[in-house]
Amino acid sequence: MEITFKRLSLDFLTMLFPSVCSLCGGPRTRSERFICSPCLIQLPRERNYRGVDNDTSARLLGMFPFVEAYSFLRFSKKGQVRNLIHKLKYGHQPKLAFQLGVWFASEVLFQVRDRFDTIVPVPLHPEKLKSRGYNQSFEIATGISHVTACPVTEALQRIHKTETQTQLSRWERFENTSKEFSIVNPDEIQGKSVLLIDDIITTGATMAGTAVPLLTNGVEGIIVAAIGLTQKA
Numbered sequence: 001m002e003i004t005f006k007r008l009s010l011d012f013l014t015m016l017f018p019s020v021c022s023l024c025g026g027p028r029t030r031s032e033r034f035i036c037s038p039c040l041i042q043l044p045r046e047r048n049y050r051g052v053d054n055d056t057s058a059r060l061l062g063m064f065p066f067v068e069a070y071s072f073l074r075f076s077k078k079g080q081v082r083n084l085i086h087k088l089k090y091g092h093q094p095k096l097a098f099q100l101g102v103w104f105a106s107e108v109l110f111q112v113r114d115r116f117d118t119i120v121p122v123p124l125h126p127e128k129l130k131s132r133g134y135n136q137s138f139e140i141a142t143g144i145s146h147v148t149a150c151p152v153t154e155a156l157q158r159i160h161k162t163e164t165q166t167q168l169s170r171w172e173r174f175e176n177t178s179k180e181f182s183i184v185n186p187d188e189i190q191g192k193s194v195l196l197i198d199d200i201i202t203t204g205a206t207m208a209g210t211a212v213p214l215l216t217n218g219v220e221g222i223i224v225a226a227i228g229l230t231q232k233a
């Protein structure tokens, strides 16, 4: 009798908590995607004041023209956000990238939905795409598209691989990065407002490098958005 009861309660628990949280390892219910609700609530958010009065805009100001800029989470060297970004980039977890896009859009980007016509992800170099199997920025963009019903346009291609840029000045990085990208589908972006998506913003050089070909090919305006913004030490 006791064994049957134990067995039943174990089955019941497994039914309620079929999996574990990717961050704390605790139980996760069927309705919780990848991480449990307490972990999701505790992820440090960026303060996304509408417009340009926020830390993401401050980071990019003066580098290239943009309309608005948003980041979802505060990325620090130690912390759960770093953990998450690492998983979505190197842990072969395209669905986690998609889900982060869903959360970002639900909490932040849906409110500015009327201000962009299409979502453009920052591309990976084809060699990197082949080895990783997916472009995390494309997956994030697809998650945002799922919530906002705005289409994704793969308008950019990466023509050179990024070399290590840590020794270079901000201007030298920008000069290097702006040669990395070109446009593949100019007709699909001309005259449109673009939501430009990357996984993380550090110096802003990648965003600047992708913004230049977009703007010189007739994009009307760029709203910049990333899952993580690195925190300055």
Ligand SMILES: [Zn+2]
Pocket (backbone or CB within 6 Å): 021, 022, 023, 024, 025, 026, 035, 036, 037, 038, 039, 040
């Ligand atoms: Zn958790």
